[in-house]
Amino acid sequence: MRVAFTLNGHRVEVDVESSETLLDTLRLRLGVKSVKRGCERGECGACSVLLDGRPVVSCLLLTVQVEGREIVTVEGLYGDELFEELFEEFSKNFAIQCGYCTPGMLLTSYALVKRASGGPLRVSGDHIVKAIEGNLCRCGTYPRVVRAVSRVLERRLPSGSRL
Amino acid sequence: MYYKLPRIEYYRPKTLEEAVRLLEEVEGSKVIAGGTDLLVDMKTSRAKARALVDVNSIAELRGVEDLGEVVRIGAATKLQELLESPIISENLPLLRAAVESMASWQIRNMATIGGNLCNASPAADTAPPLLAYEAELVIAGRGGLRTVPITKFFTGYRRTALSPTEVLKDIIVRKSEWTGWGYIKLGRRGGFTLSVVAVAALARVRDGVIEDVRIALNSVAPTPVRAYRTEEALRGREVSRDLLEKVARTVVDEISPIDDVRSTAWYRREMSYRLALDALTEALGVK
Numbered sequence: 001m002r003v004a005f006t007l008n009g010h011r012v013e014v015d016v017e018s019s020e021t022l023l024d025t026l027r028l029r030l031g032v033k034s035v036k037r038g039c040e041r042g043e044c045g046a047c048s049v050l051l052d053g054r055p056v057v058s059c060l061l062l063t064v065q066v067e068g069r070e071i072v073t074v075e076g077l078y079g080d081e082l083f084e085e086l087f088e089e090f091s092k093n094f095a096i097q098c099g100y101c102t103p104g105m106l107l108t109s110y111a112l113v114k115r116a117s118g119g120p121l122r123v124s125g126d127h128i129v130k131a132i133e134g135n136l137c138r139c140g141t142y143p144r145v146v147r148a149v150s151r152v153l154e155r156r157l158p159s160g161s162r163l
Numbered sequence: 164m165y166y167k168l169p170r171i172e173y174y175r176p177k178t179l180e181e182a183v184r185l186l187e188e189v190e191g192s193k194v195i196a197g198g199t200d201l202l203v204d205m206k207t208s209r210a211k212a213r214a215l216v217d218v219n220s221i222a223e224l225r226g227v228e229d230l231g232e233v234v235r236i237g238a239a240t241k242l243q244e245l246l247e248s249p250i251i252s253e254n255l256p257l258l259r260a261a262v263e264s265m266a267s268w269q270i271r272n273m274a275t276i277g278g279n280l281c282n283a284s285p286a287a288d289t290a291p292p293l294l295a296y297e298a299e300l301v302i303a304g305r306g307g308l309r310t311v312p313i314t315k316f317f318t319g320y321r322r323t324a325l326s327p328t329e330v331l332k333d334i335i336v337r338k339s340e341w342t343g344w345g346y347i348k349l350g351r352r353g354g355f356t357l358s359v360v361a362v363a364a365l366a367r368v369r370d371g372v373i374e375d376v377r378i379a380l381n382s383v384a385p386t387p388v389r390a391y392r393t394e395e396a397l398r399g400r401e402v403s404r405d406l407l408e409k410v411a412r413t414v415v416d417e418i419s420p421i422d423d424v425r426s427t428a429w430y431r432r433e434m435s436y437r438l439a440l441d442a443l444t445e446a447l448g449v450k
Contacts (some may be wrong), residue, residue, distance in 0.1 A: 001173065018173035018215075021202075025237045041356075042168045054243070054272045060202045061273070064173045065217060086364055108268065133354040134267025 008076025045135035047103035097139035166206035172214035197274035238277025260346035290387030291363035294379035319385035345445030
């Protein structure tokens with residue numbers, strides 16, 4: 001089946017079997033290697049992508065299902081102010097060890113901060129923990145990820161307040 | 164591990180009529196909604212399908228509506244949409260609590276409430292609250308629409324009243340004046356976990372008397388279940404800690420848990436009692 005969708009701001013068209021997952025299309029056909037193959041059953045979040053701005057797992061999405069939709073991976077976020085800020089904090093706080101979960105972790109965090117910044121900020125450390133529940137990190141960087149995301153969120157709070 | 168899905172045909176109907184027609188005409192076809200259970204089952208050969216009928220583009224299957232006396236939830240509404248819906252938080256707090264405990268953000272952005280019900284896992288987390296609310300399920304088929312109460316929907320282990328050529332359309336919940344609710348889900352860990360046992364309780368207490376009470380559990384029987392006898396033992400009685408402690412044990416006689424990877428039958432029985440006690444304490448406002 002012929003499928004057209006937007007990938008990181010560019011229109012792409014692929015000819016795929018109906019049974020092909022978006023994970024395979026991204027990695028094997030389109031060379032998007034930030035999207036990692038993990039458990040392949042929706043449990044680890046290494047293959048997370050943003051679908052119309054919301055985090056989803058690409059291992060449980062058929063490519064034919066994203067016709068006309070917008071997919072964003074970290075490749076498409078380089079240069080984005082918020083993304084660069086998050087990435088900087090991930091580095092500063094050593095929120096990365098082996099790095100396998102990092103693209104997914106960054107995408108989920110990006111979506112969280114983006115949403116929190118969209119309306120009145122109602123985010124706490126618990127919200128960060130809840131948001132990244134679907135991103136497993138077997139190195140155990142969770143507290144560092146929470147710290148990194150907190151720093152970014154705090155900068156968006158009224159001056160002086162902390163999360 | 165490198166899972167490969169079998170070859171499948173894929174259809175994305177825009178209307179319910181078209182979906183029903185496809186299910187009737189295409190041999191070996193199955194509905195796909197969120198795909199978060201179905202595709203895992205297909206990857207592991209637990210489920211088989213030659214063709215998938217994707218219901219995500221059928222507009223009338225999406226969204227939450229306040230219709231005055233009832234709340235209508237489209238079957239293909241994403242779990243995350245329920246969590247973000249003011250109509251749900253305001254009118255169906257018990258359902259909201261259950262959805263909040265489910266899966267991860269990514270999965271809630273994909274999985275649907277109808278899929279959770281139709282997959283009919285004994286551990287389905289939207290089932291206990293909807294059993295307690297006594298939701299009505301509107302089902303579309305060849306002959307038009309029919310309505311099945313959710314208390315009659317689960318017919319056995321992973322079996323439902325739905326025929327293979329029918330599509331679940333709406334979940335209708337009547338607004339009722341409940342005075343309290345309690346929801347407790349026990350998993351193997353704090354987040355993104357399947358239930359070992361979950362208990363949902365609703366209560367209406369007037370002048371210290373239990374006018375009505377409903378209790379439902381999952382993961383302790385072949386299907387999600389109501390604890391009718393426990394409810395009966397509480398209805399019409401005066402709220403007290405003593406009564407609760409005496410009666411909550413009754414739930415253990417209404418369930419038939421098994422040993423499996425997540426827990427043991429014994430532990431599930433003990434926890435069903437404890438969690439029923441706690442959920443009822445909350446719902447009934449027992450000091």
